[in-house]
Amino acid sequence: MSGERARLFLYDTTLRDGQQTQGVQFSAAEKTEIALMLDALGVDYIEGGWPGANPTDSDFFAAVPRTRAVMTAFGMTRRSGRSADNDDVLAAVLDAGTAAVCLVGKSHDFHVRAALGITLEENLTSIAASVAHAAGRGREVLFDAEHFFDGYAANPSYALDCLRAALDAGARWVVLCDTNGGTLPARVGEITAAVIAAGIPGDRLGIHAHDDTGNAVACSLAAVQAGARQVQGTLNGLGERCGNASLTTLIPTLLLKEPFASNLVTGVGSVSDLTRISRRLDEILNRAPDRSAPYVGASAFAHKAGLHASAILKAPQTYEHVDPALVGNERVIPMSNQAGQSNLRARLAGAGIEVAPGDPALAAILTSVKEREDQGYAYDSAQASFELLARAHLERLPRFFEIERYRVTVERRLNAAGRRISVSEAVVVVRLGEERIMSVSDSVGASGEDAGPVNALWRALAKDLGRWQPAIEDMALTDFRVRIIGAGTEAVTRVIVDSADSRGQAWSTVGVSPNIVDASFEALVDAIRWKLIRDRAV
Amino acid sequence: MSGERARLFLYDTTLRDGQQTQGVQFSAAEKTEIALMLDALGVDYIEGGWPGANPTDSDFFAAVPRTRAVMTAFGMTRRSGRSADNDDVLAAVLDAGTAAVCLVGKSHDFHVRAALGITLEENLTSIAASVAHAAGRGREVLFDAEHFFDGYAANPSYALDCLRAALDAGARWVVLCDTNGGTLPARVGEITAAVIAAGIPGDRLGIHAHDDTGNAVACSLAAVQAGARQVQGTLNGLGERCGNASLTTLIPTLLLKEPFASNLVTGVGSVSDLTRISRRLDEILNRAPDRSAPYVGASAFAHKAGLHASAILKAPQTYEHVDPALVGNERVIPMSNQAGQSNLRARLAGAGIEVAPGDPALAAILTSVKEREDQGYAYDSAQASFELLARAHLERLPRFFEIERYRVTVERRLNAAGRRISVSEAVVVVRLGEERIMSVSDSVGASGEDAGPVNALWRALAKDLGRWQPAIEDMALTDFRVRIIGAGTEAVTRVIVDSADSRGQAWSTVGVSPNIVDASFEALVDAIRWKLIRDRAV
Secondary structure, eight states: OOOSOOEEEEEETTTTTTTSSSTTOOOOHHHHHHHHHHHHHHHSSSEEEEETTTHHHHHHHHHHOOOOOOOEEEEEEEOTTSOOGGGGHHHHOOOOOOSSSEEEEEOHHHHHHIIIOOOOOHHHHHHHHHHHHHHTTOOOEOOOOOTTHHHHHHHHHHHHHHHHHHHTTSSSEEEOOOTTSSHHHHHHHHHEEEEHTTOOGGGGGEOOOOOOTTTTHHHHHHHHHOOOOOOEEBBBGOOOOOOOOOOHHHHHHHHHHHHHHHEEEEEEEOTHHHHHHHHHHHHHTTTTOOTOOTTTSHHHHBBSHHHHHHEEEGGGTOOOOOGGHHHHHHHOOOTHHHHHHHHHHHHHTTTTTTOOOOOHHHHHHHHHHHHHHTTTTTGGGGGGHHHHHHHHHHHHHOOOOEEEEEEEEEEEEEEEOOOOEEEEEOOOOEEEETTTEEEEEEOTTTTSSOHHHHHHHHHHHOOGGGGGGGHHHHHEEEEEEEEEEEESTTEEEEEEEEEETTTTTTTEEEESEEEEEHHHHHHHHHHHHHHHHHHHHO | OOOOOOOOOEOOOTTEEEEEEOOOOOOOHHHHHHHHHHHHHSSSEEEEEOOTSHHHHHHHHHOOOOOOSSSEEEEOOOOOOSSSOHHHHHHHHHHHOEEEEEEEOOOOHHHHHIOOSSHHHHHHHHHHHHHHHHHHOEEEEEEEETHHHHHHOOOOHHHHHHHHHHHHTHHHHHHHHTTTTTHHHHHHHHHHHHHHHOOOOGGEEEEBBBBBTHHHHHHHHHHHHHOOOEEEGGGGGOOOOOBBHHHHHHHHHHHTTTTTHHHHOSSSOTTTTTTHHHHHHHHHHHHOOOTTTTTTTTTTBBOOOOHHHHHHHOOOEEEEEEEEGTTTTOBBOOOTTTTTTHHHHHHHHTTOOOOOOOOOOHHHHHHHHHHHHTTOOOOOOHHHHHHHHHHHHTOOOOOOEEEEEEEEEEEEEEEESSOOEEEEEEEEEEETEEEEEEEEEOOOOOOOOOHHHHHHHHHHHHHGGGGGHHHHHTTTEEEEEEEEEEETSSEEEEEEEEEETTTTTEEEEEEEEHHHHHHHHHHHHHHHHHHHHHHHOO
């Protein structure tokens, strides 16, 4: 690769192939949030799903978000025995009204005969007719050549004919899919080069790799080095079986590392938000982030070996291949040493808490954070609770109020009409100095139905906090996440609560307990305390 | 690669570099167990640790297990200003008495000057003297050339001189280490080929790659394809930062896939125990196994897409690059909204529920699955609840018992001693035909403390189920997972419960409700119902 920088296009399929991950089922609202994150990152295409295949994908396309990236609907080439005009599956894809459509079809002779049961010629006709039908309705068309690498190995001229049929019918892109994920990187590079040598232009060629041999990223890079100019992948490498090529790994490699950085240009300007995006996706999935993920993992720049940690302090490049700040990540040096304390001071200063260097409270805070993280607290995800913990050690935490006790009841029974209902009710007793306030509330969800014990507790707590009430009126709970740490019903529960107020502040707090209600309550109380401190500072 | 099959040596460093993983700290007994697993697998070298560096490693070498694999002690070349005879760190490594020692040293001129502060010539002398000292005491010696690829890029002749110094002094192997993990596969292949072209024999050359760009496996394969004949890595890719090259991924690729399988031979005869070994390591580490891990992950052969699942039933090779049985893993056809009638029937048959093709219940079940997954149910993670749903549609679900009502209370208050405690209590009323059973229980966690409302409900429910009691006595809840769908405290909660019994059966059930207690209860009741059906079938 040399000469002027060529444009490389990034195609994200988190919302379609990523949804094939076992245990992943996005809602339409989650799909919209992810699409907007991808758009802000700067990918070129967002494959939103398969319109008509399931209610969620249909809902998503019915209220599809506006994006700079080209929104793409996925589908398959027309079924045998039907005309493209008369295939209701294909019609549903086009009816989604997206600017682009990606149609998957066969390119491996064995699959044409064994899976479709049609002749090789009929398959070519089907590809051409489907692509022409979509292109004729003004859509940018991509053709996903399923099993391309296995197909090329078995019958190279037929596999190439499938690509040519799509291009000749008006496809903007043909995409080489390693559907089974079994092709190794060197072979992907060789075949991609052979395809280009056979006359398929690299700037109309994409690569779609899977991770079944742990090589999805390497296969994608090999195809790009051979001349392919579109890369398909997913955030965090979600996808069928072992996953797709991870764009979270590929994008920084393409932007920051040679020979790619000097020879290619993408629509992504900066990857400084990459770590946040990766973690947010895990939050949506309620998955623990992969600590060892390249670039964005919590351990990606953690230097545990003693020799490495001391060298890093002299010259970071000794054990870091890129600067962690470029991808929005952080260097981690064991908490016990001097670097740990200076990081802590910086973090506290960022929260408006100034501490002198060498203050003995710094060591106490570090010890306390480590002990509590061992118990299950997660202060990286709950900065507000971290600030409250630090303030307690620094004796800068006012005693706004105290909880004397609470009780919450959940009851499930038949109502007078014979319908099964559940009712949650909470009582909270709060002390503000000499004042004692007892509040009771039931639980009321968005549509008036019972919403469970945490909702009831929050409503009882928020009902009357005496002189602090104005602060409470101004806040809302925006998210609530539960993770079980350890195993079994007797494991410890971690609850993280996200809150926001009318001034646009957002903050997160954490609670941990074997009792999920208790863990939730701890996080709720922290959320209120943090808000009271912040309001007082304004 | 052609001609007769060349011997490729496998070098495992799980017990040394793997221990650099954040959060990993093996005991000496765990090291012994892992060493014996590696030996049974058939690796050639086991790097056991750094004798003298910490008490665990010293304890492990003091009672080192007997292995067919060559046990190797890790250390570093002599420190500057000391003779090899007079370096106590090097002495501790040799005192471990292993057949082989692996000594790490510098090969990048920048590091020699910046980190060691010695001349380039002094470093060569140090490498030669250290290797000669160990070889002179009868040890097989390996030299780990730290930062080799960056060093070769900066000063190729000096990097090669470091390798020659080690080989000339008697090293059996020189190992090219990509210490920072930033070198991409194509470059690793080029440099390895250049090293061999410069006269370093491939059968004395090893590769040690890290996963900082997600390419550790691909880098290792590139070096082997270029002629290196030793591969270093760890089980499950443990290791500093993003981890080392995963031998769990590399070994099946080398044994089962071309061009490696036909051209190379290793000491590993079969990989049919690989999945078990990988999962056992996760058990030792108390980590959830990576579902998407190549070859051994629980999802590695899971076919969620409807089109894939129906093709798999006709011919497994359509969507599997290797047979899962070869690596001791299993094919999974999960239920999901992507599934069609053909795999639905297969899935039901697998659960002992035979349904005729075209039975109208099949369409009703699929519709119901889609609707309920839209509400938040996740049947691919909860096969037992799926079976119950299908049975309800097929009118093959006995009414074992009915829940008339339940009530659960959580109270937090000060106890008589002034200590803050929480108490959970549940009442459940069950009907079995004419019989009405009312049970009450509090919650008791592993250490006798309150464990929350779900634990209390389970205990009350399991206390007395009349004639079904024997089935309940035989089951235990093994895991409990909570996911909030949507946002805010008013969102819907999905709970998945894993259960097991004394016959080794394990099953998962799901419940969904805005009320977390109610969702949990639904999953608990499903778990019992599934168990009753399965017991009756036995």
